[in-house]
Amino acid sequence: MRYRVAIIGAGIVGTSIARVLSRYENLDIHVIEKNPDVGWGVSKANTGLIHGGYDDDPDKYPLRAKLCIRGNEIWHRWVKELEIPHVWNGALVVALRDEDIKELEVLRRRGERNGVEGLRIISRKELLDMEPLLTPDAKAALFVPNAGQLSPVPAVIALAENSVSNGVKFHLATEVRKIGVKNGAVRWLETNRGRIDADIIINASGLYADSISRMLGIGYFTITPRKGEYLIFDEGIPAPSRILFPTPTPKSKGVVVTKEIGGHLMIGPNAQDLDRKDKENFATTLEGLKEVRDKAKKLWPRIPENGVIRSFAGLRPEPTGGDFIIRSEELWGFLNVAGIRSPGLTSAPAIAYHVRDLLIHELDVKLVEKKKWNPYRKDILRISRMSKNQASSLIGKRPQYGRIVCRCNLVTEGEVMEAIERMRYIGVPQPSIDSVKFRTKATGGTCQGSFCRPKIAWLLAREYEVPLWKVTLKGEGSELGIGDIKVLLRGDGK
Amino acid sequence: MSSEDYHVAVIGGGPAGMAAAYRAWEFGAKVILLDENSYLGGILPQCIHPGFGIHYFKEELTGGEFAHRLQKRIEDSDVEVLFSARVMKMKNGKKKRLVVISPKGIEEISASTVIYAAGARERHVFELGITGDRVAGIYTAGEAQALMDLYGIMPGKEILIVGSGDVGLIMARRFALEGAQVKGVVELMPYPGGLARNLVILQDFNIPLYLSHKVVEIRGKGRVERVKVVKLDSSGQEIPGSELWIHADTVIISAGLIPNIKLLKNLGVRIDAATGGPEINELWETSLQGIFAAGNSVIINDLVDYAVEQGERAAEGAWHRILENRDGRWKKVRRGNNIRFVVPHYISGERDVVLYLRVSAPMENATLMIPELEKALHFSVLKPAEMVRISIKKEELEDAKGITVEVKP
Structure with a gap:
């Protein structure tokens, strides 16, 4: 049987799902995106980290814990197949106080429980050998060898191009206004550009996932925008070769110091919860940027007063409960893939396979693999x-x-x-x-x-x-x- | 061409570069001039206003006309020009090697000397620490000028200008002449930044000038809608409660130029923190032998005439280096009271020199002094906005071990 699948949202989650589902003969896939290009929502303003998988407590956030580590593994393959700019440089979670060292131990044990390999706590001396410009106040660090970085929007673009080469159709600058239901199942989408029929609708609409879900009366979760601000510095200003994290707090992984893929020193994000309605507020603030600077300086004292070439802010979609919401709802054919906050970029490929499995097991969709499916996509010649x-x-x-x-x-x-x-x-x-x-x-x-x-x-x-x-x-x-x-x-x- | 050697390779085909290339050819050098555009002139072709050439050509020209005169000279000479060419890498040695990319391919150009005249870039909104939305309608003055006068489009209709330097004032007039409403010019300092001849624009077009004010935030959805401005006290601190919102759809950033020196820096040329450009001697040679520099990549000039003069001086230097390869005994030029910068940084006393300098703060009835030469020049007013150019005869320099330039009331 053939199914028309509509994925709402062309971010890292929507395009990952599109790529994974494009493998099947009997799916006719449409991606609907309100912006005129892919990756302009949550994916755009993002630190671009592929996390190691030690951070998420499997008792509290089982989906995050499981999908992060799997996502990390899959990205190792996808970045090659899709020629996505990336680096596997590893991360250091730095303890600045003696009591932080205990927390590193907690992270290491949690990471091992999640299945992360190669984690180890390194001494101050080894740490400063690895990153000579790190603050001399550093006491120790958790070394996370499997962590890396990629450019998030180029990754979304690569996934979109690869999906198109495998038959997926993108509807850009197309905003969903209403979802049509008949006989207990979803049937179509009404958009500003007309009607799109669909047997299965996957809601991957980031900050707006709660509004889309509410169109069908499914309102058990809300998405709160959490703002994060960043600063990027000019070339030539020293940056660490590994990803530097402070020891995390319950709310956030903290302000990160990295050399972004383009080679520039990048610091951020802070974490400020906005009003639930304030989903278009991408403004940077004096206080926010100062907070980022002050916190980053604790790890990387050589952050110059001048030399900023760009500042920006992004919104992370913080869901009720904190864990990813990935469910096939009772209304047949409607799946929520919502609240994909950090480690969402890392998890995206694993989320996509998880969604495929929901189609198989929850919706009883018999998937037929294509004889010819193109796993590759070439980057622009540079x-x-x-x-x-x-x-x-x-x-x-x-x-x-x-x-x-x-x-x-x-x-x-x-x-x-x-x-x-x-x-x-x-x-x-x-x-x-x-x-x-x-x-x-x-x-x-x-x-x-x-x-x-x-x-x-x-x-x-x-x-x-x-x-x-x-x-x-x-x-x-x-x-x-x-x-x-x-x-x-x-x-x-x- | 790759194996051919040039006496002089000039990087940048703006006024300083064209003047340098032509003068070097006049001396008898084999010259190549590289420019990234498909035409010569640098920024001049987008400057459709007059005020160019008063000193050098003794008549008032537009930027385009000024550029055209220098272009004609280059065309009538044997200077070889490579268009749409960008120097990716420069290697120093007895021979200088430039790795150049152009639609002809990647080639290595080898020359005995290099004159670096790559101009300057504009400070942009992020460097000013302005927060808020990253929306359309925020342009540097130069970008807006290019859009209007090279590409023929109107950026907006309610304009706020950040910075009262010459470029900002000229853009204020340009917008007003095309029917836009210029809502104001916001200046950080307690005094305006432009030349007197450009400050009249504010009266001519009835444009408010906000001195001791700072733009701190830009807000809008898609495009600029409003701009937050605060007043500063005498120490430059924001005065709480002084915020005002100005409605505008366009913000023009005219907050100064920064010499383009990436290639020089990579080579290890000594940089002067006061100018942001390379340290140079009286022949406009940098700290690396055979690497010369001129124009806005050394100091930000008010007048194109000065950039041309500097280019010609650098050409003289390059030719001197080729002919004699001898170094002078350098005397240091020191910065004294109220001098923001002075170039050249080193002089020999073997030839007449021209010093270019700016003061740090405005001063009325000022005396510019060089105590070592017992030289004193009186000015009714000296302003940071107006570069001072003074000539010194070699006879005056004979006994000096070094000189100090200072300004006193």
Whole structure:
């Protein structure tokens, strides 16, 4: 039997589910996303850590504990198959007070119970040999060798591209308004772009999972936005080679000090619970950024006063009860995949397999594997990562790979054009600078795009055949201009 | 071309770079000029306002016209130009080697000397510590200028300008002339930052100037909607309760330029913290032999004429290095009272020199002194906004072991 599956939300969870389900012949998969591109919700502002799996107490948070460690294992394979920028650099949970050392011991035992291998507590001396610029106040650390980092939005993009190559259809800039039910089962979605039929609906809508679920009268959980703010520093400012955590508190894993995938020192996040309705509040605050700075300095004293190239805030979806909510609801065909807070990025691949198993066991869906399924996806060609010979031969064939657009991150016109091609491939309906930024890193360097943004906008306008001023920064309402240069003098401006 | 050697490789085809390349060619050098754009001129082509060339060409030109004159010279010379070219790496040695990427491929260019004229970049919103929403409508002045006058689009209609330097004031006028409402210019300092000739813009277009004010937060959904500004006390601290919200859809950041020196830094060139650029001697040679620098990558100039003069001086230096390869006995130029920076950092006394400097704070009826030379120059007013250029004859320098530049009331 064939099933139409609608996944609401194209974040790391929705696209992971799409990839896993795309393997089956008898599923017709549609991903519905309100933003014009994938990965722009919770996934966007995220530390990008692949956690080790020692942090979640299996008695309190059984799903988190189980899926984190499994997710970590699967990511080791997926990053290779999908060419996702990543590093397996390990993490250090640092004890700054003698009493923290006891807590490290608790984490180590918990990690072993969760099945994490290679955990060990290392001495101050070994620790400072590993990270010479770490605070001299460090007493000891838990070394977590299996932890790593990846770029979250590029990961979502990779999953989306791979899903499309396996037949998944993305409906971007498409917002779910209502869910249709008939005879005790879900039947269709009503969206701003019309009706989409579905036999199975998977709610992976991040911060809005409670609202979507309530459309069906299923209201046993709420999602509270928890804000986290971050600072990124200019290249050349020393960053640790491993992920540095403070000893955790019950609320949060604490402010992390890392070298993000692009090579910049990154610190954050703090954790501030917002009002349940305040789900579009991505503003950074003076107090929040100061808190991040002060806390990070305790681990990494050499955080300079200047040298910030970007600050940003993200919202984590904190569910009632704290554990992931992954359930096939009584209403046939409706699955909630909600409250995917930390370690959500790590767990996403395992969540996807868990959802597949729910289809098999709870909904009795007989899945038929495709004979031909493509596990691979190639990354955009990047001049900055090539040898001189590779780069020369590429430029010889396609000269636009020799024309630098973003000088800070050495991104070429060829890469921007390839990004635009790939936006179209997954169905990004409108041109935006952020879509190119997440695919290429252009505008993400020292100058933050003041030289290259107009050039990228020009390429986007040309390829999408829209007037230049209509190119957006990050979707509708964020257009770069209000019209051509004479629009106000003519008097026909908005 | 890769095996061919040049006497001089000039990085950057803006005013300083074009002037350096042309002058070096005039001396007889074999010159290559590299620029990342597909045209020469750097930032000049987007500067459609007048005020360029008063000193150098003795007439007032627009940025585009000024650039065109230098472009013509380059075209009429044997300077080889490589367009759409970016230097990825520079290696120092007896020969300087540049690894260059362009649509022609990746090639290594070898030259006896390098003149680095890569200009400056603008300080952006994140560097100012402004918090809030990261929305559309926030531009550096240069980006807004490019959008308007290279690409022909209007960024917004209610404009708030951050910083009262020349670029900010010129953009205020530019927006007003296209029918936008300029809601104000916000300046951190208790005095305005621009040249007097540009400050009249505020009166001409009736634009409020908020001195001793700071933009702290930008809010909006999708696009800028309102901007929080606070007043500062005389020590620069925010005055509680002084917050005001200004409604605007566009924020223009004009908060200063920073020399682009990444390649120089990677080479290990000594950097002056006061300028953010390399330390240089009177021939605009950096701490590394054969590596010269000029224009805004050394100091942020008010006038393009000065950048051109610096480029020509660097060309002279490069040619001197090629011909004589001899070092002067360097005398240090020291910063005294109320001097934010002074370049060159080293002089020899073997030739006339031009010093460029800025004061740290405004001063009326000021005397600029170089005690070692018993030199004193009187100014009715000295302002940080206006760079001071003074010439010193080599005869004056003969006996000095070093000089100190200071300003006193």
